[in-house]
Amino acid sequence: MSFHQALTEAAQHRTSEPEEVITLNDYLERVAARPTIAATAHQRIHDMIKAAGSAAGPHPGETSFDFFADELFGMDAPLERVVGYFETAAEGHETRRRILLLWGPPGGAKSTIAAMLKRGLEAWSRTDEGAIYALEGCPMHEEPLHLVPQELRAQAREHTSVRIEGELCPVCRFRLDDEYGGDFLRFPIRRVVLSEARRVGIATFEPGDPKSMSMEQLTGGMDWKAIERYGSDAHPLALDWQGEFSKANRGLFEAVELLKNPAEFRNLFLTMAQEKQFKVPKFGYIDADCAIVAHTNEAEFRAFMADPRNEALKDRLVTVAVPYNVRVSDEERIYAKLLGDRGSPGDGGLHIAPHALRAAAMVAVLSRLEAHETLDPMEKLQLYDGVEVGEWKLTQVPEVKREAEHEAMGGLGPRRIVDVLSGAAQRPEGDPQGGRYLTPIMALIALHDHIERMEVGKEERRRLEAFVVDARKEIDRVLKDEVRKAFVPAFAEHAQRVLDNYLTNVEAYCQGTRTKDPITKEDREPDEKLMRAIEEKVKPTVAESAKETFRQGVLMRIGIALRSGERPLSYRTDTILASGIEEYLFDQLQDIVRVTVSRASPDQEQAKRLNEVTRVLCEQGGYNEHSARDLLDYVGHLLNR
Numbered sequence: 001m002s003f004h005q006a007l008t009e010a011a012q013h014r015t016s017e018p019e020e021v022i023t024l025n026d027y028l029e030r031v032a033a034r035p036t037i038a039a040t041a042h043q044r045i046h047d048m049i050k051a052a053g054s055a056a057g058p059h060p061g062e063t064s065f066d067f068f069a070d071e072l073f074g075m076d077a078p079l080e081r082v083v084g085y086f087e088t089a090a091e092g093h094e095t096r097r098r099i100l101l102l103w104g105p106p107g108g109a110k111s112t113i114a115a116m117l118k119r120g121l122e123a124w125s126r127t128d129e130g131a132i133y134a135l136e137g138c139p140m141h142e143e144p145l146h147l148v149p150q151e152l153r154a155q156a157r158e159h160t161s162v163r164i165e166g167e168l169c170p171v172c173r174f175r176l177d178d179e180y181g182g183d184f185l186r187f188p189i190r191r192v193v194l195s196e197a198r199r200v201g202i203a204t205f206e207p208g209d210p211k212s213m214s215m216e217q218l219t220g221g222m223d224w225k226a227i228e229r230y231g232s233d234a235h236p237l238a239l240d241w242q243g244e245f246s247k248a249n250r251g252l253f254e255a256v257e258l259l260k261n262p263a264e265f266r267n268l269f270l271t272m273a274q275e276k277q278f279k280v281p282k283f284g285y286i287d288a289d290c291a292i293v294a295h296t297n298e299a300e301f302r303a304f305m306a307d308p309r310n311e312a313l314k315d316r317l318v319t320v321a322v323p324y325n326v327r328v329s330d331e332e333r334i335y336a337k338l339l340g341d342r343g344s345p346g347d348g349g350l351h352i353a354p355h356a357l358r359a360a361a362m363v364a365v366l367s368r369l370e371a372h373e374t375l376d377p378m379e380k381l382q383l384y385d386g387v388e389v390g391e392w393k394l395t396q397v398p399e400v401k402r403e404a405e406h407e408a409m410g411g412l413g414p415r416r417i418v419d420v421l422s423g424a425a426q427r428p429e430g431d432p433q434g435g436r437y438l439t440p441i442m443a444l445i446a447l448h449d450h451i452e453r454m455e456v457g458k459e460e461r462r463r464l465e466a467f468v469v470d471a472r473k474e475i476d477r478v479l480k481d482e483v484r485k486a487f488v489p490a491f492a493e494h495a496q497r498v499l500d501n502y503l504t505n506v507e508a509y510c511q512g513t514r515t516k517d518p519i520t521k522e523d524r525e526p527d528e529k530l531m532r533a534i535e536e537k538v539k540p541t542v543a544e545s546a547k548e549t550f551r552q553g554v555l556m557r558i559g560i561a562l563r564s565g566e567r568p569l570s571y572r573t574d575t576i577l578a579s580g581i582e583e584y585l586f587d588q589l590q591d592i593v594r595v596t597v598s599r600a601s602p603d604q605e606q607a608k609r610l611n612e613v614t615r616v617l618c619e620q621g622g623y624n625e626h627s628a629r630d631l632l633d634y635v636g637h638l639l640n641r
Contacts, residue, residue, distance in 0.1 A: 142169055
């Protein structure tokens with residue numbers, strides 16, 4: 001479908017006939033067939049998350065929820081606690097009368113969690129599974145089951161399997177008597193779609209200047225023109241019904257920086273969460289059902305928790321710490337998403353060279369880790385990222401995390417890093433109109449410069465600068481490996497000859513025979529030096545004590561290949577030996593590579609080889625011409641040191 005066709009279809013959908021009007025009897029039958037139609041706010045959110053699916057997380061014992069997977073990375077542990085809150089609340093436990101409070105460092109994705117839940121609810125309410133109905137014309141889009149009189153609710157529960165909680169709002173109670181003569185079966189019911197923009201079932205409140213804040217922002221106030229019309233400020237239609245509590249009914253209320261609100265505002269939240277009600281002057285308590293998701297920064301959270309005057313509200317909170325991510329691979333995904341969101345089509349786009357985001361992610365994650373007794377920071381980083389280090393296994397990650405209670409509550413946040421990376425990208429020299437590109441070295445230099453300008457103590461600055469050095473050492477190793485891999489295809493025939501020579505010697509060694517010199521035709525012993533040189537380069541390294549078993553395995557693979565009618569073994573297809581061959585060959589060719597990449601005026605053969613390597617980097621490595629040339633220049637500098 002083309003974009004214009006999609007626009008036309010969307011416009012037609014917006015102007016299509018409104019949903020049918022149904023009666024309470026109709027609604028009761030639909031609820032009996034599918035009780036989730038009358039779900040509470042917490043149940044609806046939990047159903048939405050559960051419907052998206054889940055999978056095992058990257059660390060033992062963790063669960064990854066698909067609902068959050070496209071936008072939140074490296075946050076499985078806190079998200080699991082968030083989902084656990086909604087799960088127990090959906091089951092009817094007392095957690096449904098608690099405020100979910102997310103706390104942590106700035107830029108830790110607390111508001112993103114709330115935003116995803118709000119957007120998700122909007123989309124969920126448009127589906128058949130998430131269908132939601134309300135009394136027509138109700139300013140609070142009220143649950144239609146509130147029409148059922150108290151004396152019939154037990155029977156209604158038997159019929160629908162749904163427990164009815166709450167009473168009609170003042171407006172619907174007035175209309176029921178005034179318009180329908182008390183006949184609740186005549187009160188019209190329509191399907192609604194939750195929408196923050198239209199203020200249906202989703203609301204947000206953030207504190208402002210205490211002098212200008214009014215509790216009516218939450219509860220609603222008087223409509224003075226309506227008072228003139230109805231002659232009394234106690235008339236239900238004299239209320240303006242614009243308070244956020246009214247608008248959040250049946251859905252979700254996001255309380256931004258909850259703990260910055262004055263005490264009287266926090267008390268309103270307390271009553272709303274605990275009693276599922278709010279109070280408006282001249283009226284009784286008004287029932288409302290919404291999940292309150294609040295968030296705040298760590299400083300406000302700790303100050304609040306330390307104040308004994310806040311005991312009442314503390315008891316009504318379910319707190320979830322939302323630290324920074326500590327997995328480098330997930331941190332890369334965060335940057336890729338944020339930088340992608342910032343892309344400008346008119347700017348020619350931003351080319352991000354391989355390992356550029358990883359370089360920055362390593363510095364960021366290192367800055368967040370707490371010291372460990374036996375693991376150095378780089379080893380701990382690797383272990384968290386799924387790489388076993390020495391005797392440390394991935395199953396021990398939860399144990400390591402338990403020893404660092406405050407880990408990832410400080411350090412360099414993703415917002416700061418992405419801002420630095422955005423400024424680090426450059427245009428090609430001599431081509432001001434060319435698209436910007438970012439390399440690992442650009443990223444590390446920019447981070448080092450940023451750390452030098454940070455307003456932190458001398459000791460903290462030294463610590464952060466040391467992490468840049470650690471990251472650069474690792475990146476230098478990776479970049480040299482990248483060039484090595486790009487050079488090897490230019491010597492593919494040479495690599496195959498090395499492999500064939502190795503296989504000939506392995507076959508002779510395993511069968512107890514001798515090899516024949518290709519030039520003198522003389523018999524000679526298998527070349528142990530060649531075999532060990534390659535085996536020591538294989539990943540993982542083949543120890544001297546394991547060479548016999550390894551070589552027998554190679555011989556077995558040769559036999560399998562021959563029975564299949566294939567060439568004994570190919571350099572390109574044998575992944576076990578490929579790394580060893582590449583490392584061995586690179587050592588043999590290192591001088592050639594060094595001379596090739598470091599010559600300011602390469603000769604014809606060197607220029608041809610450079611062009612071939614650049615092509616490989618661009619076509620197979622994810623580089624563009626400028627970042628590939630920068631890589632070769634930098635590795636040439638490293639090899640000349």
